[in-house]
Amino acid sequence: MFGFKAKRRNRLRSQSFPDPWLAILRRNVPYYERLSPAEQQALRADIQVFIVEKNFEGCGGLEMTDEIKVTVAAYACILLLNREHDYYPRLQSILVYPDAYPVPTLRRGPGNEIVETHEMRLGESWRTGAVVISWNHVLHRPVDPTGNRNVALHEFAHQLDHEDGSANGAPILPASSMYATWARILGREYRELSEAAETNRPTLLDKYGATNPAEFFAVITEYFFEQPDQLRQQHPELYDELKRYYRQDPARDR
Ligand SMILES: [Zn+2]
Numbered sequence: 084m085f086g087f088k089a090k091r092r093n094r095l096r097s098q099s100f101p102d103p104w105l106a107i108l109r110r111n112v113p114y115y116e117r118l119s120p121a122e123q124q125a126l127r128a129d130i131q132v133f134i135v136e137k138n139f140e141g142c143g144g145l146e147m148t149d150e151i152k153v154t155v156a157a158y159a160c161i162l163l164l165n166r167e168h169d170y171y172p173r174l175q176s177i178l179v180y181p182d183a184y185p186v187p188t189l190r191r192g193p194g195n196e197i198v199e200t201h202e203m204r205l206g207e208s209w210r211t212g213a214v215v216i217s218w219n220h221v222l223h224r225p226v227d228p229t230g231n232r233n234v235a236l237h238e239f240a241h242q243l244d245h246e247d248g249s250a251n252g253a254p255i256l257p258a259s260s261m262y263a264t265w266a267r268i269l270g271r272e273y274r275e276l277s278e279a280a281e282t283n284r285p286t287l288l289d290k291y292g293a294t295n296p297a298e299f300f301a302v303i304t305e306y307f308f309e310q311p312d313q314l315r316q317q318h319p320e321l322y323d324e325l326k327r328y329y330r331q332d333p334a335r336d337r
Contacts, residue, residue: 095135096128104130104153111154111222114161114308117333122164129160133170142215143180151179151218158221158235159214161308162243165330166257171242175212182219206234208241210250232289233305240304244297252296256328265328268320273299287317308333 105127108115115123133156141147155177163170185201192198207215220234243254252269256262273296279286280293287310292302306314307325311333315322326332 092132095131098131100127100131104149107150107153108157111150112157112161114333115157118164122331126157126160126164129163129170130156133160136170137174138176140176140178142178143182143184145179145181145218147179151221154221155179155216155235158233159239159242162236162239162304162329171239171246173210173212173245174214174242176214178213178215179218180215181217183217184215206238208238208245210245214238214242233309236305236308237301240301241297244300250297252300254300254328261327265324268324269296269299269303272303272318272321287313304329 108127108130115126118126130153134152137156139147139152139155141151145151159171159177183203183205186204186207187199187201189197190200204215205217205220207213209215216234216238241250244250244252247253247255252273253262253265256265273293276286276288276290276299277293278284280290288306289302292299303314303321303325307322307329311322314325315334322334
């Protein structure tokens with residue numbers, strides 16, 4: 084990256100981070116407190132670039148606020164921390180609904196006719212440059228006895244997966260030597276989750292991850308940051324692959 088863009092980013096990164104924004108981070112992003120001071124500083128700098136470069140839009144009557152921008156940007160930038168990155172170059176807009184939102188879908192009716200209905204969604208990631216998200220599910224993550232899900236981490240993980248042009252559960256890895264191990268370990272873990280889903284065996288990971296390899300990558304990213312100790316204990320090789328990719332170690336003692 085050269086010239087104007089790099090200069091503008093450096094200027095944004097070096098601005099002082101507003102105190103009210105810091106209070107928002109501390110309140111809404113528990114992982115922030117677990118980062119080292121150097122990582123916290125890098126995250127704050129990335130948030131300042133992300134908020135200026137991306138277009139945030141309130142949908143379904145939601146009024147956009149700094150709290151929403153800072154919180155969503157923080158989760159997006161946690162996935163970039165310590166890595167070489169270009170701030171999700173294909174991503175232009177973050178569309179935020181106040182809560183779960185209806186999306187029109189077509190289904191087959193009882194007489195096999197096509198009927199228009201809708202399904203409620205918490206988030207989506209579009210390859211055409213948008214993330215859609217339910218603010219209520221970013222802020223008050225529903226506590227589910229089988230796992231702490233995080234819709235913001237989930238949708239931004241999909242964006243990373245899209246960066247190579249296909250959503251297949253394999254983002255661009257930092258070294259070509261990593262692809263074989265990644266495919267072997269994630270492939271095996273994905274098959275195990277799929278088998279557990281078929282036989283209804285209890286698992287740490289949410290079985291939504293067995294939908295396809297892209298959902299698997301998004302779901303394991305949530306667990307890596309939200310339940311790192313359990314993931315490391317029960318899926319050590321998977322944890323290590325994500326640790327190498329994200330260049331963070333959320334389960335380390337601090
Ligand atoms: Zn997904």
